[in-house]
Amino acid sequence: MAKQIYWEDVQEGTAVTPLPKNATTQQLVRWAGASGDFYQIHYDKDFALGNALPGVIIHGALKSAWLGQLVGDWVGDEGRIKSYGCSYRGMDVPGEDLACKGVVTKKYVEGDEHIVECDIWLEKASGEKTTPGTAVVVLPSKS
Amino acid sequence: MAEDSVITDEMKAAVGVESEPSVYEIEKEPIRRWAESIGDPNPLYRDEEYAKSKGYRSIIAPPGFIAQYAFPVKAGGSPRRAFQTPFSRMLNGGNEYEFFKPIQAGDIISATNKISDLRERAGRLGKMLFIISETTFKNQDGEIVAKARSTGISY
Numbered sequence: 001m002a003k004q005i006y007w008e009d010v011q012e013g014t015a016v017t018p019l020p021k022n023a024t025t026q027q028l029v030r031w032a033g034a035s036g037d038f039y040q041i042h043y044d045k046d047f048a049l050g051n052a053l054p055g056v057i058i059h060g061a062l063k064s065a066w067l068g069q070l071v072g073d074w075v076g077d078e079g080r081i082k083s084y085g086c087s088y089r090g091m092d093v094p095g096e097d098l099a100c101k102g103v104v105t106k107k108y109v110e111g112d113e114h115i116v117e118c119d120i121w122l123e124k125a126s127g128e129k130t131t132p133g134t135a136v137v138v139l140p141s142k143s
Numbered sequence: 144m145a146e147d148s149v150i151t152d153e154m155k156a157a158v159g160v161e162s163e164p165s166v167y168e169i170e171k172e173p174i175r176r177w178a179e180s181i182g183d184p185n186p187l188y189r190d191e192e193y194a195k196s197k198g199y200r201s202i203i204a205p206p207g208f209i210a211q212y213a214f215p216v217k218a219g220g221s222p223r224r225a226f227q228t229p230f231s232r233m234l235n236g237g238n239e240y241e242f243f244k245p246i247q248a249g250d251i252i253s254a255t256n257k258i259s260d261l262r263e264r265a266g267r268l269g270k271m272l273f274i275i276s277e278t279t280f281k282n283q284d285g286e287i288v289a290k291a292r293s294t295g296i297s298y
Binding site for chain 2: 021027030031033034035039051052059060061062064065066068069071072073077080081082083084085086087088133
Protein backbone atom coordinates (compact mmCIF):
# COMPACT_ATOMS: atom_id res chain seq x y z
CA MET A 1 0.00 0.00 0.00
CA ALA A 2 1.08 3.57 -0.66
CA LYS A 3 2.16 5.79 2.23
CA GLN A 4 -0.78 7.34 4.12
CA ILE A 5 -1.58 10.90 2.98
CA TYR A 6 -2.57 13.52 5.57
CA TRP A 7 -4.82 16.59 5.33
CA GLU A 8 -1.78 18.80 5.92
CA ASP A 9 -0.02 17.24 2.89
CA VAL A 10 -2.50 18.58 0.33
CA GLN A 11 -3.60 21.96 -0.92
CA GLU A 12 -5.71 23.36 -3.73
CA GLY A 13 -4.13 22.10 -6.96
CA THR A 14 -2.55 18.98 -5.46
CA ALA A 15 -2.97 16.09 -7.91
CA VAL A 16 -4.66 12.85 -6.88
CA THR A 17 -2.26 9.99 -7.73
CA PRO A 18 -3.38 8.92 -11.25
CA LEU A 19 -4.65 5.39 -11.92
CA PRO A 20 -4.12 4.07 -15.48
CA LYS A 21 -6.72 1.73 -16.98
CA ASN A 22 -7.13 -0.18 -20.23
CA ALA A 23 -10.11 -2.53 -20.30
CA THR A 24 -10.21 -5.75 -22.28
CA THR A 25 -13.56 -7.09 -23.50
CA GLN A 26 -12.95 -9.89 -20.99
CA GLN A 27 -12.88 -7.33 -18.21
CA LEU A 28 -16.28 -6.02 -19.34
CA VAL A 29 -17.69 -9.54 -19.11
CA ARG A 30 -16.16 -10.01 -15.65
CA TRP A 31 -17.69 -6.70 -14.58
CA ALA A 32 -21.06 -7.72 -16.03
CA GLY A 33 -20.93 -10.88 -13.95
CA ALA A 34 -19.72 -9.16 -10.78
CA SER A 35 -22.14 -6.24 -10.95
CA GLY A 36 -25.15 -8.02 -12.43
CA ASP A 37 -25.40 -5.55 -15.33
CA PHE A 38 -26.06 -7.73 -18.36
CA TYR A 39 -27.02 -5.02 -20.83
CA GLN A 40 -25.80 -6.41 -24.16
CA ILE A 41 -24.22 -3.14 -25.42
CA HIS A 42 -21.25 -4.04 -23.20
CA TYR A 43 -20.42 -7.48 -24.63
CA ASP A 44 -22.46 -8.16 -27.80
CA LYS A 45 -20.96 -6.22 -30.70
CA ASP A 46 -23.88 -6.82 -33.07
CA PHE A 47 -26.33 -5.67 -30.43
CA ALA A 48 -24.23 -2.56 -29.74
CA LEU A 49 -24.00 -1.70 -33.45
CA GLY A 50 -27.79 -2.12 -33.68
CA ASN A 51 -28.12 0.47 -30.91
CA ALA A 52 -26.30 3.18 -32.86
CA LEU A 53 -23.08 2.59 -30.91
CA PRO A 54 -19.58 2.23 -32.39
CA GLY A 55 -19.22 -1.25 -30.86
CA VAL A 56 -19.21 -2.52 -27.30
CA ILE A 57 -18.61 0.28 -24.82
CA ILE A 58 -17.33 0.32 -21.25
CA HIS A 59 -20.06 0.30 -18.60
CA GLY A 60 -20.57 3.72 -17.03
CA ALA A 61 -20.71 2.07 -13.64
CA LEU A 62 -17.34 0.37 -14.22
CA LYS A 63 -15.81 3.78 -14.94
CA SER A 64 -17.43 5.03 -11.76
CA ALA A 65 -15.98 2.05 -9.86
CA TRP A 66 -12.52 2.92 -11.22
CA LEU A 67 -12.96 6.48 -9.95
CA GLY A 68 -13.92 5.01 -6.57
CA GLN A 69 -10.68 3.01 -6.70
CA LEU A 70 -8.74 6.19 -7.57
CA VAL A 71 -10.13 8.04 -4.57
CA GLY A 72 -10.02 5.03 -2.21
CA ASP A 73 -6.35 4.43 -3.02
CA TRP A 74 -5.54 8.09 -2.52
CA VAL A 75 -7.24 8.54 0.88
CA GLY A 76 -5.70 5.27 2.13
CA ASP A 77 -6.78 3.12 5.05
CA GLU A 78 -7.01 6.09 7.44
CA GLY A 79 -9.04 8.26 5.09
CA ARG A 80 -12.69 7.99 4.14
CA ILE A 81 -14.82 8.84 1.11
CA LYS A 82 -17.83 10.92 2.18
CA SER A 83 -19.31 11.17 -1.29
CA TYR A 84 -18.39 10.96 -4.92
CA GLY A 85 -20.06 10.86 -8.27
CA CYS A 86 -19.57 11.31 -11.98
CA SER A 87 -21.44 11.85 -15.24
CA TYR A 88 -20.95 9.75 -18.33
CA ARG A 89 -20.49 12.38 -21.04
CA GLY A 90 -18.48 10.40 -23.55
CA MET A 91 -18.06 6.78 -24.52
CA ASP A 92 -14.95 4.74 -23.83
CA VAL A 93 -14.15 1.46 -25.49
CA PRO A 94 -12.05 -1.61 -24.70
CA GLY A 95 -8.39 -1.44 -25.72
CA GLU A 96 -7.88 2.28 -25.31
CA ASP A 97 -5.49 3.80 -22.79
CA LEU A 98 -7.43 5.64 -20.14
CA ALA A 99 -6.46 7.29 -16.88
CA CYS A 100 -8.39 8.15 -13.74
CA LYS A 101 -7.17 11.50 -12.45
CA GLY A 102 -8.09 14.14 -9.92
CA VAL A 103 -7.11 17.44 -8.38
CA VAL A 104 -7.83 19.05 -5.01
CA THR A 105 -10.23 21.99 -5.31
CA LYS A 106 -10.86 22.87 -1.64
CA LYS A 107 -9.86 21.89 1.91
CA TYR A 108 -11.49 22.81 5.19
CA VAL A 109 -12.35 21.59 8.67
CA GLU A 110 -15.96 20.88 9.56
CA GLY A 111 -16.66 19.77 13.11
CA ASP A 112 -13.92 17.25 13.84
CA GLU A 113 -13.49 16.24 10.18
CA HIS A 114 -10.61 17.35 7.97
CA ILE A 115 -12.27 17.53 4.59
CA VAL A 116 -10.86 17.74 1.07
CA GLU A 117 -12.88 18.25 -2.10
CA CYS A 118 -11.58 17.11 -5.48
CA ASP A 119 -12.51 17.16 -9.12
CA ILE A 120 -12.08 13.66 -10.51
CA TRP A 121 -12.38 12.34 -14.02
CA LEU A 122 -11.56 9.63 -16.54
CA GLU A 123 -9.37 10.85 -19.37
CA LYS A 124 -8.57 9.45 -22.81
CA ALA A 125 -5.01 9.54 -24.20
CA SER A 126 -6.17 12.56 -26.28
CA GLY A 127 -6.89 14.44 -23.05
CA GLU A 128 -10.66 14.28 -23.51
CA LYS A 129 -12.44 13.95 -20.16
CA THR A 130 -15.31 11.55 -20.79
CA THR A 131 -16.36 11.04 -17.19
CA PRO A 132 -16.11 14.16 -15.02
CA GLY A 133 -17.05 14.05 -11.37
CA THR A 134 -16.33 15.24 -7.86
CA ALA A 135 -15.37 13.66 -4.56
CA VAL A 136 -15.53 14.78 -0.93
CA VAL A 137 -13.17 12.92 1.39
CA VAL A 138 -11.99 12.99 4.98
CA LEU A 139 -8.23 12.71 5.49
CA PRO A 140 -6.46 12.03 8.77
CA SER A 141 -4.81 15.04 10.36
CA LYS A 142 -1.35 15.25 11.92
CA SER A 143 -2.66 17.68 14.53
CA MET B 144 -44.99 21.38 -26.35
CA ALA B 145 -46.86 19.53 -23.67
CA GLU B 146 -48.86 17.40 -26.11
CA ASP B 147 -45.59 15.90 -27.40
CA SER B 148 -44.34 15.00 -23.93
CA VAL B 149 -43.29 11.40 -23.40
CA ILE B 150 -43.89 11.87 -19.67
CA THR B 151 -47.35 10.46 -19.01
CA ASP B 152 -49.56 11.01 -15.99
CA GLU B 153 -48.75 7.43 -14.97
CA MET B 154 -45.04 8.30 -14.93
CA LYS B 155 -45.63 11.51 -12.99
CA ALA B 156 -47.61 9.56 -10.41
CA ALA B 157 -44.61 7.25 -9.87
CA VAL B 158 -42.29 10.11 -8.87
CA GLY B 159 -41.46 10.08 -5.18
CA VAL B 160 -43.08 6.72 -4.48
CA GLU B 161 -40.75 4.66 -2.27
CA SER B 162 -40.36 1.00 -3.27
CA GLU B 163 -40.68 -1.96 -0.96
CA PRO B 164 -37.22 -2.73 0.45
CA SER B 165 -34.94 -5.24 -1.27
CA VAL B 166 -33.19 -7.10 1.54
CA TYR B 167 -29.92 -8.93 1.02
CA GLU B 168 -26.69 -9.91 2.75
CA ILE B 169 -23.32 -8.40 1.90
CA GLU B 170 -21.14 -11.43 1.26
CA LYS B 171 -17.38 -11.81 1.07
CA GLU B 172 -16.99 -13.60 -2.24
CA PRO B 173 -19.09 -11.13 -4.30
CA ILE B 174 -16.98 -8.30 -2.83
CA ARG B 175 -13.76 -10.07 -3.83
CA ARG B 176 -15.13 -10.84 -7.29
CA TRP B 177 -16.25 -7.22 -7.70
CA ALA B 178 -12.82 -5.89 -6.65
CA GLU B 179 -11.15 -8.41 -8.96
CA SER B 180 -13.35 -7.37 -11.90
CA ILE B 181 -12.37 -3.71 -11.64
CA GLY B 182 -8.72 -4.55 -10.99
CA ASP B 183 -8.57 -3.23 -7.42
CA PRO B 184 -6.04 -5.10 -5.24
CA ASN B 185 -6.89 -3.20 -2.00
CA PRO B 186 -6.63 -5.79 0.84
CA LEU B 187 -9.54 -4.14 2.70
CA TYR B 188 -11.79 -5.75 0.06
CA ARG B 189 -10.07 -9.14 0.03
CA ASP B 190 -8.20 -10.05 3.20
CA GLU B 191 -10.34 -10.49 6.30
CA GLU B 192 -7.36 -10.48 8.71
CA TYR B 193 -6.09 -7.23 7.19
CA ALA B 194 -9.53 -5.61 7.43
CA LYS B 195 -9.81 -6.75 11.07
CA SER B 196 -6.41 -5.20 11.81
CA LYS B 197 -7.93 -1.90 10.64
CA GLY B 198 -10.83 -2.20 13.06
CA TYR B 199 -13.47 -3.71 10.79
CA ARG B 200 -15.52 -6.80 11.59
CA SER B 201 -14.76 -8.35 8.18
CA ILE B 202 -13.77 -7.24 4.69
CA ILE B 203 -15.55 -4.07 3.59
CA ALA B 204 -17.37 -3.23 0.39
CA PRO B 205 -15.52 -0.97 -2.08
CA PRO B 206 -17.16 2.38 -2.90
CA GLY B 207 -19.89 1.78 -5.43
CA PHE B 208 -20.27 -1.91 -4.61
CA ILE B 209 -23.45 -1.32 -2.68
CA ALA B 210 -25.24 0.42 -5.53
CA GLN B 211 -24.01 -1.68 -8.40
CA TYR B 212 -24.79 -4.80 -6.43
CA ALA B 213 -28.18 -3.40 -5.49
CA PHE B 214 -30.11 -5.89 -7.53
CA PRO B 215 -28.81 -9.33 -6.65
CA VAL B 216 -30.75 -12.32 -7.90
CA LYS B 217 -32.58 -12.61 -4.58
CA ALA B 218 -33.82 -9.03 -4.95
CA GLY B 219 -35.22 -9.61 -8.45
CA GLY B 220 -32.09 -9.30 -10.57
CA SER B 221 -32.88 -5.92 -12.06
CA PRO B 222 -34.46 -2.63 -11.07
CA ARG B 223 -38.23 -2.64 -11.23
CA ARG B 224 -39.81 0.23 -13.08
CA ALA B 225 -43.25 1.46 -12.15
CA PHE B 226 -43.99 2.21 -15.79
CA GLN B 227 -42.99 1.42 -19.38
CA THR B 228 -41.29 4.11 -21.43
CA PRO B 229 -41.84 4.39 -25.19
CA PHE B 230 -38.12 3.77 -25.68
CA SER B 231 -36.18 0.53 -26.00
CA ARG B 232 -32.68 1.88 -25.43
CA MET B 233 -31.11 2.89 -22.18
CA LEU B 234 -27.84 4.56 -21.17
CA ASN B 235 -26.43 5.31 -17.75
CA GLY B 236 -26.07 9.09 -17.42
CA GLY B 237 -24.32 9.27 -14.08
CA ASN B 238 -23.95 7.92 -10.55
CA GLU B 239 -23.46 9.68 -7.23
CA TYR B 240 -22.90 8.08 -3.84
CA GLU B 241 -22.89 9.26 -0.26
CA PHE B 242 -21.36 7.05 2.42
CA PHE B 243 -22.26 7.30 6.10
CA LYS B 244 -21.03 4.05 7.65
CA PRO B 245 -18.66 1.31 6.48
CA ILE B 246 -20.45 -1.51 4.65
CA GLN B 247 -19.01 -4.80 5.88
CA ALA B 248 -19.41 -8.41 4.88
CA GLY B 249 -22.20 -9.90 6.97
CA ASP B 250 -24.31 -6.74 6.93
CA ILE B 251 -27.95 -7.23 6.00
CA ILE B 252 -28.91 -4.37 3.74
CA SER B 253 -32.40 -3.04 3.06
CA ALA B 254 -32.49 -0.93 -0.08
CA THR B 255 -35.43 1.25 -1.01
CA ASN B 256 -35.63 3.10 -4.29
CA LYS B 257 -37.66 5.97 -5.61
CA ILE B 258 -37.77 8.01 -8.79
CA SER B 259 -36.98 11.56 -7.75
CA ASP B 260 -37.33 13.33 -11.07
CA LEU B 261 -38.24 12.87 -14.74
CA ARG B 262 -36.99 15.19 -17.46
CA GLU B 263 -37.06 15.08 -21.23
CA ARG B 264 -34.73 16.61 -23.71
CA ALA B 265 -34.06 16.43 -27.45
CA GLY B 266 -30.54 15.08 -27.91
CA ARG B 267 -28.22 13.80 -30.58
CA LEU B 268 -30.06 10.48 -30.60
CA GLY B 269 -33.56 12.03 -30.73
CA LYS B 270 -35.94 12.53 -27.85
CA MET B 271 -34.52 11.37 -24.53
CA LEU B 272 -36.11 10.72 -21.15
CA PHE B 273 -33.95 11.27 -18.06
CA ILE B 274 -35.01 9.17 -15.08
CA ILE B 275 -33.34 10.27 -11.85
CA SER B 276 -33.64 7.74 -9.06
CA GLU B 277 -32.45 7.58 -5.47
CA THR B 278 -31.71 4.51 -3.41
CA THR B 279 -31.28 4.50 0.37
CA PHE B 280 -29.36 1.63 1.97
CA LYS B 281 -29.87 0.74 5.63
CA ASN B 282 -28.03 -1.93 7.60
CA GLN B 283 -29.37 -4.47 10.10
CA ASP B 284 -29.24 -1.84 12.86
CA GLY B 285 -31.46 0.52 10.87
CA GLU B 286 -28.58 2.90 10.21
CA ILE B 287 -28.41 4.58 6.80
CA VAL B 288 -25.06 3.38 5.43
CA ALA B 289 -25.25 4.92 1.96
CA LYS B 290 -27.38 6.75 -0.55
CA ALA B 291 -27.05 6.48 -4.31
CA ARG B 292 -28.45 8.68 -7.03
CA SER B 293 -28.45 7.61 -10.65
CA THR B 294 -29.51 9.12 -13.94
CA GLY B 295 -30.89 6.71 -16.51
CA ILE B 296 -31.36 7.94 -20.07
CA SER B 297 -34.03 6.23 -22.19
CA TYR B 298 -33.98 7.01 -25.89
